[in-house]
Structure formats: C-alpha cells, structure tokens
Amino acid sequence: METVLVVGSTGNIGTAAVKGALNAGYKVLAIVRNSTSANKLFQNAGKEGITTVEADIMSDNGIQSVVEQVTAGKLPAFQHVYSTVGGLYEETALKNVTAKQMRDAMNQNFTPNLYAYIATIPYLLEQNNPSSTWTLCTGAQGDYGFRAVPAMTAGSLFSMAVSACRELHETNIRFNEVYLAFRVEIDSSAEKSASMKASDFAKNYQAILGNTSVRGCRVRVTNHEEVTKLNYAPKLDL
Secondary structure, eight states: OOEEEEETTTSHHHHHHHHHHHHTTOEEEEEESSHHHHHHHHHHHOSTTEEEEEOOTTSTTHHHHHHHHHHTTSSOOOSEEEEOOOOOOOOOOGGGOOHHHHHHHIIIIIHHHHHHHHHHHHHHHHHTOTTOEEEEEEETHHHHOSSHHHHHHHHHHHHHHHHHHHHTTTSSOEEEEEEEOSOEEOHHHHHHHTOEEHHHHHHHHHHHHHOTTOOSEEEEEOSGGGGTSOEEEESSOO
C-alpha cells in the first residue's frame, strides 16, 4: 500500500487531503507541529492508517529531516506528497503593506511549500515509482486580489506550480496544482459557517489520485460540482 506525505496536515485543506488519501486506499504520513496537533488531526480524521511525525515545516530543514528519517527506515516510505501550508490572511490595503508584513506572509504562505518541494522531489525521483504524485493547493485570491498580501503570496505559488510542471514533465512524478476558489473547513466548523466540509473536499484529492491523465495541470475547483468532476488543463504547452 502506498503512502501520502501531507504537509500542512492539521489545517482545513490538509485534513481534507488526509481523508482523501485514506478514502482512496492510501496510508498517510502526516507532519505535525506537536502532540496537540496530532490529536487535532486524529479528532478530525481518525487514527487508522495515519503515522504522524513532528517537524517544524517553517524551518529550512524541518521537512528535510522527515525525509532523512524516511530514508533511514525510521518512518514509512512515501510515494506521494500533498502540500497545503498557509493561512495568513492579511486585510491590509496594498498601499499600506509593510516589508515585514510581506516577509511574514511569504514565510508562512509560500516558503514552507517550497521547502516541501525541495526536500521531497529528490527522494521521489530516486525512488522512481512510476505512480508518484505531487499536489500543491493554491487559492483564487491570487487572481481576485481582494486582499493584497495573500494575493501576492498566491501568485508566487502559481509561479512555483508552473516551474514544477516544467521541471517534472518527463519524470516519474505527476505534479498538479489544485486551484481552490471557496472556503473549506473541518467538518465541525463547516456545519456552523456554511463552508464546504473537509470530508466533502476530500473527494477532490481522491479523484486526482485515481486519474492518471491529470498531469502537469491546474485543477480548478470553483464550485462544488468541480470537487469530483475534475476541471483540469495543462499549466504549460509541453
């Protein structure tokens, strides 16, 4: 049975990714901050099929240390990665954004996803599993621009996805970007806020894992129908 490494596993989207992987018949290796975060994940996604490991995903060697533990046989091998780190949602007008705000936003919303890519791609290439996937979740704020700071960090993720699609085009790794345009929350919170439940959004990742024709694509999720009826197109003409 193959395993998905989930980076950002205790957030709303991360919980959905964990559930999607489990529902698709995969095991999960979830990076968590501490035991409290692990318990939060277990509360929202259950324990069966999940291995947790503590690491600081905000540091430049946090995710790399997880890969090293995998390589040393201390953690389960993984064949897939889902990265969904972020959450800083500044409302400051563009004309008032400070350099510190922008640095903080990049450090929280963009850089950990880049760290995840840098740490895991060499490992997946070396394993050379023909079914490997790498999925990055982004948000439509990068196109809407209602909130300047998260819009700019989303733009960086869009560019990262383009570069990854080009770099991995003829490799064993099927890279895709999930472009999400509405709010998803863990089930207990979604019931109060009328957002989509994580357990429902989980079906999107389940569908991506099961459709090998989705490669080098942006998978748009702009309405509830597109969660399972995948709307995808190549990021590049390669």
